[in-house]
Amino acid sequence: MINENDPSTLTTSGRLLNYNEAIKTGLETGLTFTKLMDQLIRTTDPDELVSAATQLADFQLDSDYVTFPHQYSNADYYLLFMSRMLELHDQGNQIILQSRDHREELTQQLTSLGDRGTFNFRVEPSANGGVFYRERATGQSLFYLNLERKMLRFNSHALTQLFVIDLHETVPAETVKTSVQVLIDFARYLKEDYGYSVDFNLLDAANRQNYAVRAADLPAGIVDRLFVVAAQNDYMLTNGVNGNGAEIILDEGVVVDIFNNQLSGQPEWVLTVHDDDQKISWFDVLLKYPFMRDWYLENLTELEIKSDPLIFG
Amino acid sequence: MENQEQQASAADILTQAIANKLDYLSTMQAAVQHGDDRKIYELLDQVRYYQEVKKTRTKRAVNHLAELVDNIHPQISHYLSDNLIDYLGHIYPFFYYEEYTTGLFHIYFGNWWDRRLFGDLDVVNVRFDFDKTEYQKLRDSFALESQSQRLNTAKIEAVSAESERLQQLVDAQDDRDKQKAELRDQLKENSGKSSMPWESGKVKEERQAIIDQLTKLADEDEKALNAHKSIKANDDRILVLSKEDTILNYEKQSIRDAFDDFEHFEAHNASLYADYLNSLLGKSEGEVTVDD
Numbered sequence: 001m002i003n004e005n006d007p008s009t010l011t012t013s014g015r016l017l018n019y020n021e022a023i024k025t026g027l028e029t030g031l032t033f034t035k036l037m038d039q040l041i042r043t044t045d046p047d048e049l050v051s052a053a054t055q056l057a058d059f060q061l062d063s064d065y066v067t068f069p070h071q072y073s074n075a076d077y078y079l080l081f082m083s084r085m086l087e088l089h090d091q092g093n094q095i096i097l098q099s100r101d102h103r104e105e106l107t108q109q110l111t112s113l114g115d116r117g118t119f120n121f122r123v124e125p126s127a128n129g130g131v132f133y134r135e136r137a138t139g140q141s142l143f144y145l146n147l148e149r150k151m152l153r154f155n156s157h158a159l160t161q162l163f164v165i166d167l168h169e170t171v172p173a174e175t176v177k178t179s180v181q182v183l184i185d186f187a188r189y190l191k192e193d194y195g196y197s198v199d200f201n202l203l204d205a206a207n208r209q210n211y212a213v214r215a216a217d218l219p220a221g222i223v224d225r226l227f228v229v230a231a232q233n234d235y236m237l238t239n240g241v242n243g244n245g246a247e248i249i250l251d252e253g254v255v256v257d258i259f260n261n262q263l264s265g266q267p268e269w270v271l272t273v274h275d276d277d278q279k280i281s282w283f284d285v286l287l288k289y290p291f292m293r294d295w296y297l298e299n300l301t302e303l304e305i306k307s308d309p310l311i312f313g
Numbered sequence: 314m315e316n317q318e319q320q321a322s323a324a325d326i327l328t329q330a331i332a333n334k335l336d337y338l339s340t341m342q343a344a345v346q347h348g349d350d351r352k353i354y355e356l357l358d359q360v361r362y363y364q365e366v367k368k369t370r371t372k373r374a375v376n377h378l379a380e381l382v383d384n385i386h387p388q389i390s391h392y393l394s395d396n397l398i399d400y401l402g403h404i405y406p407f408f409y410y411e412e413y414t415t416g417l418f419h420i421y422f423g424n425w426w427d428r429r430l431f432g433d434l435d436v437v438n439v440r441f442d443f444d445k446t447e448y449q450k451l452r453d454s455f456a457l458e459s460q461s462q463r464l465n466t467a468k469i470e471a472v473s474a475e476s477e478r479l480q481q482l483v484d485a486q487d488d489r490d491k492q493k494a495e496l497r498d499q500l501k502e503n504s505g506k507s508s509m510p511w512e513s514g515k516v517k518e519e520r521q522a523i524i525d526q527l528t529k530l531a532d533e534d535e536k537a538l539n540a541h542k543s544i545k546a547n548d549d550r551i552l553v554l555s556k557e558d559t560i561l562n563y564e565k566q567s568i569r570d571a572f573d574d575f576e577h578f579e580a581h582n583a584s585l586y587a588d589y590l591n592s593l594l595g596k597s598e599g600e601v602t603v604d605d
Contacts, residue, residue, distance in 0.1 A: 221549065224556050227426040231559045237426040246426045 019065070026066025033061050040080055046088050050194055053081035054147040058129065075121035076106040078131050078145065082186055083108065089189055094182045107136065112178040116171060117162070121145075133183075135162055142183065144311045150194065152187050154201040155312050156305040164286050164293065173287040180283065202305045205281040210261060210270040215302035218269035222299050223258060226292075233291045245269075250289065254280050271305070337378040350396050351593035353389070357382070357437060365587040366594070390416030390436040397436055400589055404581065407567035410434055422447075425563050427556065439586040451568075454561040455575040464561055465554035472554070476547045479540040486537055489530050496527050 010018065036059070039052035056077040061068050083097045096109045108119045121131040122141070130146030140158035145151075163176045184203050190196035202211055215222075223246050227237040230248055240247045245259020255274040262268045273282050282305065286293045296303050337356065344352035355362045357379050363369045382389060391412070398410055398418075408431070409421040418434040420441065432443035454464045503520050572578040581588070 221552060223426065224552055228552065228555045228559050231562070236563070238424050239426060239428065 022063070022065040026063040029061065029063060030066065030068065033059060040077065040084065043084075044088065046085070046189075046193060049081065049084055049088065050147070053077060056081075057131075057147045070104055072104045072106065073123070075123050075131055076104075078121040078133075078147075079106045079108050079119075081147075082133075085186060085189055086182065089185070091182065091185060110179040110182055112175050112182075113167075113171065116167060117179075134158075138162055138166060141312075143187070144308075150190075150196045152190055152196055152198045153308040153311050154183075154187070154199060154203055155307045156201045157307060157312065159202065159283065160286075160297075160300070160304065163283075165297065177284070177287060199308055200281075201307055202282040202286075205273075205275075205279050205284070207272070207274045207278050209281075210272055211282050211305045212261075212268060212270050213258075213302065214304045214306055216269060217267045218258075218260075218302060222302055225299065226258070226295050229291045229295055233289075235291075250285070250292075254285070256282075256285060256292075271303075333376075334378065334381060337381060341382065345392065350393055351590055353393065354439070354590055354593070357389070361586070362590070366590045386437055387414075387416030390418075394418065394434075394436045396593075397439065397589065398434075400592060401434075404571070406571060407564070422564055423560075423567060425560065427560070429560060429564075439589050441582055441585070450557075451561060451564055452575065454565060458565070463558040465558050469551055469554050469558075472547045472550050476544045479536070479544055479547075482533055482537040483540045486534070489533060489537075493527060493530050496523050496530075499523050500527075 033056075036052045036056050039048055040056060043049050043052065057074060059074065059077075061071060079097060083092065083095050086092055086094060094111050096111055098107050098109065099105070100107075106120065109115065110117060110119070118136045119133060119142075120136060122134055124130045124132060124144070128146070129148060130144055130151075132141035133143045133145060134141040135158075138161070140162045141155055142158050142162065143155060144153045159180070163180060167176060180203065184200065187196075187198045187200065191198040200209075204211075223237070226248070227246070230237045235248055235250065237246050237248045239245075240257055240259045242259060244263070245257060247255060247257045249255050253276055257272045257274070259270065259272075260267045261270045271282055273280055273285055286296055341353065341356050344350075344356065355366075359379070360375060394410075394412070394416070401408060401410075407423050409424060409428075410418045411421065412418050416436065418436065420431045420434050420443075421428050422431040423429075429447050430444065431447055432441060434440075435442050450464060457464060457466075500520065500523050503516060503523065506516050568575060568578050572581060
């Protein structure tokens with residue numbers, strides 16, 4: 001009985017043929033890989049770019065019979081993808097991709113931020129897949145990206161820690177704004193061009209965005225504190241329009257509301273930021289108004305904007 | 314015959330009394346139908362009307378007719394509130410009213426966060442019934458302004474000072490620990506001293522002094538241990554006091570914007586009835602002219 005699946009039953013030439021086939025398959029995998037790399041690096045078609053990145057995201061280059069000693073990690077293809085995506089939108093100069101001399105490893109800097117932040121992707125080892133975009137020195141994961149599931153989630157905790165706290169002393173607010181805008185644009189292209197589900201979190205400038213705060217049942221004292229510091233800064237916290245919260249009118253028609261979004265049952269306190277042009281997010285408010293920033297940071301345990309609990313739980 | 318006459322005159326008197334009441338009510342009804350709020354106010358309290366609006370010195374006899382509508386005051390108040398609140402809105406732009414039940418109005422001061430419930434608006438009598446405690450706070454707050462103080466400045470300073478003392482107590486823990494160690498050494502030394510009968514009193518005294526000091530330090534340790542909680546509680550108290558000061562500041566600013574000072578504000582309140590009815594007088598005359 002000759003069973004092709006059982007080598008012990010094969011003739012010598014049968015075994016050699018099998019071996020040869022395995023090598024061929026391995027080499028073909030390598031060829032496919034080089035084609036995808038070509039596509040990722042050279043294509044000027046955004047659709048092809050996304051397609052290459054999605055396939056490379058979990059590409060298995062090695063097989064039992066053919067292995068490649070020099071390999072970039074899957075996370076690096078994401079960096080490449082990100083910079084190419086920005087390049088195709090004429091924003092290629094806003095990030096700098098750096099490769100190491102003797103190692104196959106990439107890192108990225110945001111041009112405006114320079115060496116005050118170095119970024120890469122970290123592969124999520126669990127079955128969920130996807131990658132975290134993180135700042136290497138602080139380990140803050142700013143967003144989560146999953147090409148297969150077409151989703152991107154910003155992380156309010158990390159954005160606050162890195163940009164509102166850590167870099168506050170050394171980096172001017174305008175620079176922070178420009179740097180973060182690169183990340184927002186990248187996410188926006190994925191959302192607008194490829195229908196990704198994107199949670200911009202505290203970076204979302206849309207008026208309808210309700211930023212849910214961590215303490216769903218916000219203690220009244222926290223709003224009282226804002227009332228007192230606002231008055232010290234010549235802004236008045238008034239009763240909210242809907243009667244179950246407070247409102248503060250800042251400059252240039254920017255209005256921040258903090259209120260219980262649930263009329264009955266379990267309370268859910270949220271923040272909103274309204275402006276006619278829908279250009280201002282909660283993050284922008286934190287950068288522009290020191291007293292709002294202080295208030296937010298002093299009560300961060302209760303006020304921190306919630307991130308997707310499935311990703312950043 | 315005489316009896317019949319008496320009967321007749323009794324009937325006349327009663328008829329007249331009833332006619333007076335009917336007349337009162339139909340006048341009131343007509344005033345409502347014509348939207349003549351001034352007339353309604355006149356009917357509600359003729360004595361006050363003649364004294365304060367007509368400024369006649371002759372006293373009008375009290376006719377008690379107004380009692381006829383006592384039990385529909387809520388409806389009257391509800392009806393009259395429309396124009397009155399419009400009028401008040403111009404003069405007291407910082408008061409907000411909430412009709413919590415038909416004809417009864419709460420006054421809120423301002424539109425800022427946690428504005429105060431400041432009393433009730435008595436529509437029928439055109440009068441503010443301010444909450445005495447809240448009103449007194451505002452009055453005191455104006456009085457303290459001359460000393461450039463806020464109502465709670467002294468209290469906040471006292472609480473802050475207490476927190477500072479507590480913090481010092483916490484900070485001095487190392488010093489206390491050192492002192493305690495020294496005192497315990499002294500205590501050992503003391504108990505090791507050969508106690509000659511003539512010295513025993515002195516040794517005992519020394520010993521007691523050391524123990525007293527140790528007890529005092531232990532008390533301080535305990536206070537320091539609870540200090541964190543107390544400081545937190547103090548912070549909450551300071552927040553409540555600062556919030557009240559902030560609210561009072563907004564109230565004072567509102568009054569200054571509208572009346573220059575507290576005295577003018579009070580004078581306006583005192584003459585509110587006459588001022589309002591005079592404003593209605595002007596209006597209804599104006600309307601008549603237009604109609605003609």
